[in-house]
Amino acid sequence: MAREPTKPTIYDVAQRSGAAPSTVSSALSGHAKGRRIKPETVARIREAAAELGYAPNLQAQGLRKSRSGLIGMLLPVHDNRFFSSLSQHFASEVRARGLCPVIISTRREPDEEIQSVEDLLAYSIDALLIAGATAPEELSSICRRASLPHVFVDLPSANSPSVVSDNTYGAEQLTTTILDLMPATGNPLRDRIYFLGGNPQFYATSRRVEAFHRVVMDRTSGVSPDQIINCGYVPARAAEELEKLIHTIGGLPAGLFINSIPVLEGALSHLVNLPPDAFAESVIGCYDYDPFGAFLQFPLHMVMQNPRELIGKAFALLDSRTSDPVLEMVKPELISPHTIQRESLGERG
């Protein structure tokens, strides 16, 4: 029963079926019609291939056709609810097309991003999705130079087709909701809405801050710079800043816009120590979604992105073969407090 370790090639199949290698190739890769190969010949070839356990060598095929059947996706990290969800949808779509997904995480390092694109190019990938890139224009120009079909996701490029979450819309929704529900505490410093977290140099944060600023300007007497605390994404740092804020203004603010899950996590590590009634005079929202947000001691408004549609539109752009810098928007959804989403998080153990 021991199989020889060398994999059979079309030559083996040709020999066994009595056909020529090129005939085998055509028959096996579905070009039988175009090449007018006799159905019985095709059958004979198929049979021989099956008997030998033949499978095409995709590297040889790729070399010859100068395409590989690989589709790449770049993302900052795998272990993040949003990006891993993008991965999942990406993978489904790619597999549905009979291709092979190659997902590379680049940790928000511009050098890694560039290196990864060049690596993928060296494998002759057929297309590339770029999610959350920090150096979009550089990547854009590499892809264009190589005439590689590509689409930016979540973070746009000015020079390439892109599909992003509508951060402006989401932030407007969340800010408006918080303002609508905010109670009056009587303390003017607490009776304001604060924005916590993020990095204004990142596209998403800047959109959100802008929308926040605009809505608050519209609806209140103005925005003071200390209402916007862009302290990054490290939980510990967020906890610190929130603690400082609470200390300065003498309590929880009446409105709190938390930017991203890690910031929420940091904030919680402080909030969890407060007495339950501390939350009575506060409305808290988080831009990003986690199912556990529904199970906290206080009501939490959340903004949920739509990874399925982001990926769907990205592939639609690929299919359209545009290389113009169109920008597609996908609206996120505001989730009410204590809303239990019924979908599974994925399974384990």
Add this chain to the structure above:
Amino acid sequence: MAREPTKPTIYDVAQRSGAAPSTVSSALSGHAKGRRIKPETVARIREAAAELGYAPNLQAQGLRKSRSGLIGMLLPVHDNRFFSSLSQHFASEVRARGLCPVIISTRREPDEEIQSVEDLLAYSIDALLIAGATAPEELSSICRRASLPHVFVDLPSANSPSVVSDNTYGAEQLTTTILDLMPATGNPLRDRIYFLGGNPQFYATSRRVEAFHRVVMDRTSGVSPDQIINCGYVPARAAEELEKLIHTIGGLPAGLFINSIPVLEGALSHLVNLPPDAFAESVIGCYDYDPFGAFLQFPLHMVMQNPRELIGKAFALLDSRTSDPVLEMVKPELISPHTIQRESLGERG
């Protein structure tokens, strides 16, 4: 400034540097020493390559060497905290070795698993990690037949090297802790520990149930079958079962062993409606970790797996070039209630 769309090859570099293609190949792939190429020749070649923006065609290289520089990993899903963490560590390790990771999700479908392995084989991948496979023996035999170095992770194969979480240890720890802390409610049906969730046909669940059973047998008067509720992983189903249990025994059980995050999520959707004092006579634990578990209304004991070490040991096994069915264990860690892990979940926005 427009670059021609055809990528330069070693022949272009050869022409420009005045060397032969084979010399270029050797010089550029670090075999300059072995082939005794004059350093100045190497320099000339390097220069020419840089000027042309030469990058090797990895498909051609792979075809010739019959290895690709690709390393594959199979996992059930991307959008899961545990598996995405495995992905992240896998990707780091692979990139550190100068290779390219290809991560494929197979949704716990045996057919997809097999198809994916065969696809990866067709790309001449150099090695494969298989995480959470449902058809391990079949995959094992495909890999062996192709003499592909491979290691199973999280779910072992009887015929191939494997590294798994020590489910027995973790379940013993969690069960013991719950039993140690369990109060007496006076109601004999409530004064027991219950196991909720999972599928006994899966390796991990079966290990955990077995350990649970053994510890409970040791420490109490016995285990009744209705103490073990293997209701799968769908949150809604878990919620239902928990509700039924509470109804039947007249309150929350004194001890509850929740098996996996989605089950916890389902349980929470019911628990969140109970008054705070309902938890006073219960000790609750979850086999699996989520940082938000630290922020719930009641104390939650959690078991955290160690993806870094799982991947580390998997690569150590690959490096050892064993194909014997050795089984490595990695101990998970019991996390006390309200313990705030300081590491970021990854960043966003």
Add this chain to the structure above:
DNA sequence: TTGAAAGCGCTAACAA
């Protein structure tokens, strides 16, 4: 110290 030549497995003209 270097070059020439063969071939990895496949596909696509072009012939027949």
Add this chain to the structure above:
DNA sequence: TTGTTAGCGCTTTCAA
């Protein structure tokens, strides 16, 4: 309807 042939870009003897 099918076979012959010439590469895709690279590495690797072998010969010089």
